[in-house]
Amino acid sequence: MTEAAPRIAVVTFPGSNDDGDARLALARLGAAALPVWHTATELPAATGGVVLPGGFSYGDYLRCGAIARVAPVMDAVRAFAAEGGPVLGICNGFQILCEAGMLPGALRPNRQLEFVCADAAVTVEETTSPFTAACTRGDELVIPIKHGEGNWVADDELYAEVSEQGQVALRYVDDVNGSRAGVAGLVNRDRNVLGLMPHPEHAVDPLLGPTGGVPILEGLIAAARERLAVAG
Amino acid sequence: MLIRPKAGILDPQGEAVKASLATLGFSVTDARVGRLVDLEVEADDAASARAEVERMCAELLANPLIESFEIVADRP
Numbered sequence: 001m002t003e004a005a006p007r008i009a010v011v012t013f014p015g016s017n018d019d020g021d022a023r024l025a026l027a028r029l030g031a032a033a034l035p036v037w038h039t040a041t042e043l044p045a046a047t048g049g050v051v052l053p054g055g056f057s058y059g060d061y062l063r064c065g066a067i068a069r070v071a072p073v074m075d076a077v078r079a080f081a082a083e084g085g086p087v088l089g090i091c092n093g094f095q096i097l098c099e100a101g102m103l104p105g106a107l108r109p110n111r112q113l114e115f116v117c118a119d120a121a122v123t124v125e126e127t128t129s130p131f132t133a134a135c136t137r138g139d140e141l142v143i144p145i146k147h148g149e150g151n152w153v154a155d156d157e158l159y160a161e162v163s164e165q166g167q168v169a170l171r172y173v174d175d176v177n178g179s180r181a182g183v184a185g186l187v188n189r190d191r192n193v194l195g196l197m198p199h200p201e202h203a204v205d206p207l208l209g210p211t212g213g214v215p216i217l218e219g220l221i222a223a224a225r226e227r228l229a230v231a232g
Numbered sequence: 233m234l235i236r237p238k239a240g241i242l243d244p245q246g247e248a249v250k251a252s253l254a255t256l257g258f259s260v261t262d263a264r265v266g267r268l269v270d271l272e273v274e275a276d277d278a279a280s281a282r283a284e285v286e287r288m289c290a291e292l293l294a295n296p297l298i299e300s301f302e303i304v305a306d307r308p
Contacts, residue, residue, distance in 0.1 A: 062293070063295055066295070099295065106295055108237075109245065111244055113247075151244075153298055158297075178242065178244075
């Protein structure tokens with residue numbers, strides 16, 4: 001039996017701009033990346049994983065991710081995640097997941113009011129989700145960041161809860177945007193949804209720079225493959 | 233609808249406005265930048281209109297984690 005490439009849906013909202021790179025990176029790592037438009041009411045058949053890519057969906061109107069959260073496709077994404085399907089939200093995708101209530105907290109303008117564009121070092125804090133399963137706690141990954149609103153905000157009570165539940169997946173080594181406790185990426189309690197500001201899809205080719213995105217995308221692909229194998 | 237960053241939430245825009253006002257020689261002790269949303273709704277009475285708008289705020293227009301909102305009706 002040949003092992004088919006797992007199908008991973010990459011959602012495009014109006015204003016998404018890293019959807020193409022996400023598809024390229026996934027294909028390079030062995031997945032079949034499927035473009036899905038924001039008006040779709042269901043995911044393609046045999047979808048094993050979902051990526052909400054970076055960009056500026058709906059022009060970041062109202063708040064980053066606020067309009068995308070109510071896009072038709074999000075009902076399907078929410079249902080997919082509720083069944084345990086792996087969902088990865090990158091940058092704007094992370095903002096959308098927070099607005100949708102699928103991840104805790106909110107993302108606010110960077111403290112320094114500057115758009116940051118740099119290679120950022122992050123440490124892996126949790127390895128209990130498929131996205132970081134191949135890493136060891138404390139591993140350092142270098143992945144580019146490029147955002148104006150990546151300052152993750154939570155009040156004391158919420159942060160204590162998130163921390164206690166082990167939901168902080170990645171933390172910046174240096175303070176890049178004022179994010180609470182340096183949070184760069186979070187998983188949900190069920191460990192099948194990861195949102196992160198760094199862009200793993202831009203960090204898969206040594207010719208172009210760091211490759212810290214590889215384990216995260218490979219983790220998604222492995223989870224998608226496993227899910228499809230179980231589904232038969 | 234007036235939507236403001238909640239008390240205690242860092243507001244970098246407000247900080248920048250405050251600093252720019254200081255550059256121009258104005259002295260302000262604090263500046264916060266929020267959003268104004270003008271809505272027209274048709275309803276039987278003011279109370280039901282307000283209730284409807286409150287739901288809109290809670291569900292979409294404001295994010296309760298980081299923003300507070302105030303509804304100002306101009307035709308009560």
